[in-house]
Amino acid sequence: MTAKSATATEPILPAIRLGLSTVSAAKPPRGFRVDERVGLLLHESIRGSLLYRNPHGGLYETRAALTAGGDLLLMFPDGLANTRRGGPNGHYGSTTEKVNRMLALRSGDRGATWSAPFVPFDQAFNQHGFVPLQPKGTASLYCFGTQPALDRFNGVENAAIGWRRSDDDGRTWSDVRFIEPVDDPGFQGMSVQRMTETSRGTWLIGAHTGTKWFKRDDGTHSTRTRQYLLRSEDRGTTWTVSPKPRPDGWFVPASDRMDEMRPIALAGDEVYAQARTTTGRVWHARSLDDGRTWSEPEPSPLVHPDAPPMLFLLEDGKTLAAFHHNSHTGDHFNSSAMSDRGQLWVALSQDGGRTWNEPRLLLANALAPDPAANGNAWFDHQCSYVDVIAAHGDLHIFMPHRWQRALHLRLRAADLARLPTARELGL
Numbered sequence: 001m002t003a004k005s006a007t008a009t010e011p012i013l014p015a016i017r018l019g020l021s022t023v024s025a026a027k028p029p030r031g032f033r034v035d036e037r038v039g040l041l042l043h044e045s046i047r048g049s050l051l052y053r054n055p056h057g058g059l060y061e062t063r064a065a066l067t068a069g070g071d072l073l074l075m076f077p078d079g080l081a082n083t084r085r086g087g088p089n090g091h092y093g094s095t096t097e098k099v100n101r102m103l104a105l106r107s108g109d110r111g112a113t114w115s116a117p118f119v120p121f122d123q124a125f126n127q128h129g130f131v132p133l134q135p136k137g138t139a140s141l142y143c144f145g146t147q148p149a150l151d152r153f154n155g156v157e158n159a160a161i162g163w164r165r166s167d168d169d170g171r172t173w174s175d176v177r178f179i180e181p182v183d184d185p186g187f188q189g190m191s192v193q194r195m196t197e198t199s200r201g202t203w204l205i206g207a208h209t210g211t212k213w214f215k216r217d218d219g220t221h222s223t224r225t226r227q228y229l230l231r232s233e234d235r236g237t238t239w240t241v242s243p244k245p246r247p248d249g250w251f252v253p254a255s256d257r258m259d260e261m262r263p264i265a266l267a268g269d270e271v272y273a274q275a276r277t278t279t280g281r282v283w284h285a286r287s288l289d290d291g292r293t294w295s296e297p298e299p300s301p302l303v304h305p306d307a308p309p310m311l312f313l314l315e316d317g318k319t320l321a322a323f324h325h326n327s328h329t330g331d332h333f334n335s336s337a338m339s340d341r342g343q344l345w346v347a348l349s350q351d352g353g354r355t356w357n358e359p360r361l362l363l364a365n366a367l368a369p370d371p372a373a374n375g376n377a378w379f380d381h382q383c384s385y386v387d388v389i390a391a392h393g394d395l396h397i398f399m400p401h402r403w404q405r406a407l408h409l410r411l412r413a414a415d416l417a418r419l420p421t422a423r424e425l426g427l
Contacts (some may be wrong), residue, residue: 001020009036011368016041018364019327019427021356023368029425031418039367040383046362047417051105052117054078057372057379058100061129061192062398062406063387066244068139068167071105072389074398075130075143076406091147092126093114093306096155101336102127106170111396111408117366121164121173125149129192131205133163135235136197140237143164144205146191147176157223158188161230179230180188182238184245189228190259193308194387198265204291206261206273209246218320222332227258227275230315231291243294250285250297252277252384255332258297260308264320269388272353274300274318278337280328282309301356302347305340306332312388314395320349323386323397326422335377342381346416360419362397363409370402379403 011243012034015022018041025034031044038048051074052059057078065073077092079100104120107113128146132162144163152160154180174330181187189207198206209231226249229242243250251258260261261275271287275296281299302324310323326345330336365383373379381400389396390413397409 008245010039010370012036012039012366013368014362017339018361018365018425019343019422020329021427029388029420031160033040034366036366038409039365039401039405040407040409041364041366042409043362043411043415043419045418046409046411048407048409050405050409051114052078052103054404055372057370057402057404059400059404059406060100060127061387062193062400063130063132063192064389064396064398065130065132065134065141066389066391067169068134068142070108071169072111072396073132073170074106074114074406074408075102075104075142076400077101077127077129078103078117079126083218092128092146092159096125096150096153098124099124100126102130105406109302110392110394111410112398114408122169123149125178128159128190131192131195133195133197134202135202136201139167140206141170143173144191144195146189146207147178149176149178151189152178155187156213157190159190159273160188160190161205161207163236164169170303177236179239180231181241181245184241187228187230187241187246191230193260193262194264194312196263196265196271198271198290199268200290201233201235202290203236204263204265204271206263206275208259208261209249211247219422223257224251225259227261229261229263229291229294230274242291249427250275250299252279252283255279257332258283262311263291264311264313266352267337270352272311274302274311274322274353276304276308278306278332280304282322282324284358285309286353300353302359303328304325305330307341307384309375310384310386310388312390315390315393318350320353321388321395321416322349322356323354323362323388324359325384326361335345338377341384344383344386346419348416358421358423360416360421361425362419365401370404373402 148159
C-alpha cells in the first residue's frame with residue numbers, strides 16, 4: 001500500500017461543473033484558479049497542498065485535531081478500494097479480511113510542513129475514521145469511531161462504536177474500549193462524524209444503523225437506516241441512546257433513511273445537529289436540555305445530495321459554518337448524487353442554525369475521471385466529508401479528494417466574506 005509521490009499532477013477536466021452549469025478550466029470565473037497540484041478549482045484566497053495519495057483509491061475520511069501541544073494531527077484510513085474487494089461499503093464492510101490501516105501526519109508549524117505518514121496504532125480489524133475529542137480542562141485526546149472487531153461486527157456495516165485515548169499529544173494510544181449503552185447493550189452501528197462536548201461536559205456522538213440491504217433494479221445497493229445519538233454524562237464511563245434504543249431511531253419516512261448525524265454544542269444547554277438524507281436537503285434537530293431530548297428532525301434550507309453534513313463552529317464560538325454541495329440532482333448513491341459531491345459551498349449562521357445566509361463557493365473538482373476507478377462516479381467527483389480546524393484566524397480544511405488524495409486547504413476565516421454567491425457568479 002505504497003503511495004505515489006504527493007507532487008504528481010493528473011489530467012484536468014476541460015469543463016468544470018459549477019451549480020448545474022459548467023465553466024471552462026482555461027477561463028475560470030473571476031477570483032478563481034485551477035490548481036493542478038491539488039486538482040481543484042479554488043478561490044484565490046485558498047492555498048492548497050496534496051499531503052498523500054493512495055493510487056488504489058482506498059483512502060477514506062480525513063479528520064484532524066489541534067492537539068494540546070499545538071500540533072495539527074491528521075489521521076485517515078488507508079488501504080484497498082471498495083472496487084478491489086466488492087461489497088456496498090468502501091470503508092470496511094462486507095469483509096472480515098484486514099484491508100486497511102490508520103495513517104497519520106503531524107504538523108508543528110500550523111500546516112506549513114508535515115511529517116511523513118506513520119501508523120499511530122494498529123489492530124487486527126479495519127478502520128473507519130478518526131473522530132477526535134479533547135475534553136475541556138484536560139490534555140487528553142480521544143479517537144472515537146466505528147470499531148468492526150470481528151466479534152462485534154455484522155459483516156456488512158453495523159459494528160461496535162468505541163474509542164482510544166492518548167495522554168501524550170497523540171503519539172501513543174490506549175487499547176480500544178467499546179461503548180455499551182446501559183439502555184441498549186450490544187449497540188452496533190456506524191460512526192465517523194465529528195462529536196461534541198457540551199458546556200456541562202456531556203459527550204454526544206452520532207451513530208446510524210443499517211438494515212435490510214438490498215439491490216435495486218438499476219444495480220445499486222440500498223439500505224434502510226436509523227439515526228441515533230450516544231450520550232455520556234460521565235466522560236465515557238456510561239452511555240445512553242437517543243431518541244430511543246434500537247430500533248426506534250430517527251428516519252425520513254419517504255426514504256426510510258437518516259445517516260451521519262453531526263451534533264455541535266452551542267451556548268448553555270443548547271445542542272444543534274445536522275443529518276444526511278436523500279431528500280435534497282440537510283435535515284436538522286435541536287436540543288435545549290443538554291442533549292437529553294430533541295425536536296423532531298426536519299429539513300433545513302441547505303441544499304445537499306446524499307452526502308454527510310459538514311458542520312463546524314468558527315473561532316468566535318458563535319458562528320456556525322455549514323459546508324455543503326449546494327446541488328441535488330440524484331437520489332441515493334447513484335451517479336447523479338455522486339456528481340453533486342464535486343463542488344463545495346459554505347453557508348454561515350449567527351443564530352444557532354435557525355437561519356443561514358446565502359451559500360458561497362469555495363471550490364470544485366477539476367480532475368478528469370480516473371481510469372483506475374472504472375467509471376465509478378463515487379471516486380471521480382468526491383469532494384465531500386471535509387473536516388475543518390479553525391485556529392489563529394485560519395480555517396484548515398482537510399479533504400479525502402476522490403477517496404485517493406489527502407488534501408490540506410487553508411484560508412483566512414475573514415476571507416469567507418470574499419467568496420462569491422451563485423448569483424454573483426451568474427449561475
